[in-house]
Amino acid sequence: MGVTSSAVTSPGNASSEAVRDRTEPAVSDSEHGGVPLPRPPRSAHTPRPRQRPDAPLEHAVSYAGELGWDVFPGTWLEVPAGVPVCSCGDARCAAPGAHPAGPGWAGEATHSPGAVRRLWSKERRAAVLLPTGRAFDVLDVPETAGCLALARLERLVPQPGPVISSPDGRMYFLALPGTAAKVSDLLRGWGWSPGGLDLSVRGEGAWVAAPPTRLGARGAVRWASGPGSAGRALPDAETLVPALAYACGRAATEQATARTEREPTRGRTAGARHRSGR
Secondary structure: OOOOEOOOOOOOOHHHHHHOOOOOOOEEEHHHOOEEEOOOOOOOOOOOOOOOOOHHHHHHHHHHHHHOOOEEEEOOEEOHHHOOEEOOOOOOOOOOOOOEOOOOHHHHOEOOHHHHHHHHHOOOOOOEEEEOOOOOEEEEEEHHHHHHHHHHHHHHOOOOOOEEEEOOOEEEEEEOOOHHHHHHHHHHHOOOOHHHOOOEEEOOOOEEEOOOOEOHHHOEOEEEEOOHHHOOOOOOHHHHHHHHHHHHHHHHHHHHHHHHHHHHHHHHHHHHHHHOOO
16 A cells, blocks of 8 residues: 555543553564563454443543644444344445544534534544644554554654554554654655555544444554553654654565565465375
8 A cells, every 4th residue: 555645641630541551461573572562452253341321522631632633433332133233234344443533524623622522522433633734743554564663663752652553453643733744755865665664644624533432343543552641742754754664565575575474385285186186
């Protein structure tokens, strides 16, 4: 996939729990010198605790009131016969319970806590969605590359910024507004082909699902690196892009190598079957 356009410490009150880091315990990656890497999201088959009904509203109010981020409600999950389906009614919905409910979402987004409460009073299960291109832009990479990049960034800079981990295998790095417009030129300047990396951007007119939004049966969106003290100190493009480009390139190389190593094995197996007459 090519490049496409598509915090402060929380106060010590009950709502601050909504924006704290919900990262799983770190795991060690021996290939990277024992640097702890964020644990990937649980599989869709791992039992999960039931989400509290008011959790989306509490998080939305915290994002708006404490971090100053615009938020808006999206679709939600219905569970007829025990199977989660999207409220949009599309049986083939690609993001069940985690996308805008209608075309007017951009005008609906707000950072007023009172307005947020009114919006979620219509449906308290609604997904918590954040418009990009306002308080921040987003750099979107595969989970494998995202974990590697986050580990590198944590060694290089005091605060790598907020990072969202989605159960569909993607990670979203929040960056200063305007970052999306710089990515292609920065990649070319460092010798990378923008179309050759699985790195995309989300700026004005796009959005991202925020915790505790649930993506169908796959599980909940989580913070790999919570807003915390980095919410108002977002990293710039010059900080994020080199680490993400390197990580995406390395992940792609490792995947290609793994495929190449599997090919001879399949070839030998097929040859043995041919010789044995099977």
